[in-house]
Structure formats: structure tokens, C-alpha cells
Amino acid sequence: MERKINPLKLTSLGLQHVLAMYAGAILVPLTVGRALNLTSHDLTYLVAIDLLTCGLATLLQAWNNRWFGIGLPVVLGSSFVAVSPMIAIGTQYGISAVYGAIIAAGIFIILFANFFGKVIKLFPPVVMGTVVTIIGLSLVPSAIRNMAGGIGSDQFGAPSNLMLSFGVLTLILILNRFFKGFLRSLSVLIGIIAGTVTAFFMGKVDLSGVSEASWVHIPTPFYFGTPTFETGPILTMILVSVVIIIESAGVFLALGKICGRELTEKEFSRGYRAEGLAITLGGIFNAFPYNTFAQNVGLVQLSKVKTKKVVIAAGFILILLGFIPKIAELTTIIPTAVLGGAMVVLFGMVISSGIKMLSTVDFNEQSNLLIIACSISLGLGATVVPDLFAQVPSALKIIVSDGIITGSLTAILLNLFFNMKPKKTAASISVKNTEYSEMK
Helix, strand or coil: CCCCCCHHHHHHHHHHHHHHHHHHHHHHHHHHHHHCCCCHHHHHHHHHHHHHHHHHHHHHHHHCCCCCCCCCCCCEEECHHHHHHHHHHHHHHCHHHHHHHHHHHHHHHHHCHHHHHHCHHHCCHHHHHHHHHHHHHHHHHHHHHHHCCCCCCCCCCCHHHHHHHHHHHHHHHHHHHHCCCHHHHCHHHHHHHHHHHHHHHCCCCCCHHHHHCCCCCCCCCCCCCCCCCCHHHHHHHHHHHHHHHHHHHHHHHHHHHHCCCCCCHHHHHHHHHHHHHHHHHHHHCCCCCEEECHHHHHHHHHHCCCCCHHHHHHHHHHHHHHCCHHHHHHHHCCCHHHHHHHHHHHHHHHHHHHHHHHCCCCCCCHHHHHHHHHHHHHHHHHHHCHHHHCCCCHHHHHHHCCHHHHHHHHHHHHHHHHHCCCCCCHHHHHHHHHHHHHHC
């Protein structure tokens, strides 16, 4: 039974969830938008529509009807898993192919949600933990480049950039060392704000765009043009989406334990279907694929407030923020070096989450060691040496050239190879017994 909370407290708790996920939510559009060389105006739209779609996605997951929604206090945000593939697809095929692939992937997840609900056992901790670890490791180089000022910066590696990035990193660590509760949960956001203010006094922040941005805008479907559907990008994004729901499955299980709920196959299917709808919405409104944010699960555990009414309030706050371009424009002024310092923490925490999942794996099993070893080696190898698959056909290259996809595929296939044993039928058992009797 949902506990009653007065509206003011409900709003404040919802705002706390928004603040806890805000830094992670805006990093994805800023990273992808800058990598694809979007204009400041387009980048503002990307951040605004991302916040709005995060809100819609959160409401879809909280709805909990017979078709979709896990019905747990989860908050959805733009997935880090999709960052590298979106940049790769956008660079090779154009931004229209990115959104065609996202729409196709979302529809795929919706159609096959029941199947994924039934095969959750195919993704044990050895697969989930390995995939999440690879995601973090593959994103770290992007964080390090941003610490130096970002690719193409004429001040790449300048002392001022390093001072800003390490300053943000240090402040986040100090807040986590000496504070608890709310301040600790907002440490990344506080670090980004403090770093941006410092950068302003160093002359590295231009506020002209904020004054020019409008107060209200209406979301525009297919803002970046009519989506195009290319085979390679679609297959890549389908695999990305499968990885996303594998990651979300782990979050669902963790949150289910916190809330005292034993989740069923049907509930997993409804959760996956809600994420498929969210991914499809991301493609239509030119935003991103969405998944359940783990940091908000920590907030549920910290606050002890387990009602989904709180995340519904958070969803409406995110939608409201998405209609206000001035707030979105404020995020675009954050210097790349400041983002880099925050990314080191966020992407590093992704690695930590993966290692935590792997801590439950039986390392006495040689097969588990081989799955982890080969998957991380190939995933990290494809990230560090992107020309590894330079000579393969372009449709296949877009799939395997991304380290996250390569590593994830390896983990899934090796788990099937080592751990999926054929069931013994009654007939085969009877034959074996007969043979044994004859031998006697």
C-alpha cells in the first residue's frame, strides 16, 4: 500500500531525485552533441528535449498497467551505453540514421519484451557485471579527453583545463568524504556548478546564449529531420538496447529487494516494454535511448521512501524543465574540462557497479573467468584500437567497432557456450539406463 505524503514533501522528495540524476542526464546530450558538432542552439534543444523525455520515460515506467511499467520507484535517464554508438553512427551515416536506428530498436524491444522476460536467466551476474564493467571502461577515455579540454580544443592539456577538471574531481571527493545524506548525493552536481562558476571568473564561460534563449518552447518531433533506416546502425542500436535492458534488469532486482517485492517474469516484461516505449519516444523527439538510473536506487535506500508517488513527482518536474530552454541553455555553458572532472567520477562509478555485480560470481568456475577475461579484453581492445575491424564490411563494422557492443556480444555468446546445457529428456535417460544394464 502506497504511503500518504503531503504535496510539499512529495514535491521536495521528487526534486531530490531530479537533482540526484540531473548531472548524469545532461552529460549524455552534451557529450553526443559536442562530438557531432551541433550548434549551440541545437545543443540547447537536445538538453531540453532530453529532460522532457526523461520525465515521460519515468512516468511510463511508474504507470504499472497490464501492458507496461514495472511499478517501482525508478527514474529513467539517457543511457551512457548509447553514447559511443550514437557518435559512431552520426559520424558515419549522419544524425538522421541515429534516430532511425533508435526508433527501430525501441519497437524491437516492445515486440520482444515477453521473450526477454522469459530469458532473464540467460543474463546471470557474470554477464551483467561484465557488460556494465565494459561500459564504464569504454567511456573513461572520453572523460580523460574532456579533462584536457576536449578533442579539437586549441588549449588541449592546458594547465587551466587541468586545474578546473582536477578541482571538480577533488571537490566531489571531499563532499563524499566529509558529508553524508543529501549533500553527498548531490556531490557531482555541486562539483559541476562550482567548476562552472570558477571557469566564469577565468573567462571561460560565455553567458550570451542564456539571455538570448526563450523561456518556453514546444517539443518538435523529428527536429533534426526525417529519420533514415540503415541496416548497420539499426542492428547496432538493437544490441545497445538489449544491453540497456540487461543493465536495467539488475537495477530492477536491486530495487525489488529494497521494496520487498519478488519480481515475476511478467513484471520484467512490462518493465522492458516501458523502456522500449521510452527508447521509441527518444527516437521520435530526437533525444536518446533511456534506462533506469542506478543512482536513484541509492537515493531510495538512503531516504527510506519507497513509494512510486515520489518518482511520479520527479517525472513531472523533469517535463516542466524540458519546456524551459533557458535552463537547458545554462547547461550548455559548462566548460568541457569541468564536465571531464565529473565524468571521471560518474564513468568510474559505472565500473565500480560492474565489479560489485561480479563480486557475486563463482570465480572457482573456469568458464566464468574465461567469459570475463575474453569479453573485457575484446571490449577494451576494440575501444583502444578502433581500426581492429577496419577491413570488415561497413554494415558489420558499425556493430563490432564499438567496444561496448563487441564486449557485450562476447559475454552473452560465451555464457551461452559454457553454461547453457541441453536438458536431459526422459527418452535419453531411459536409453542410458538400458545401456548401463546391458553393460552389467
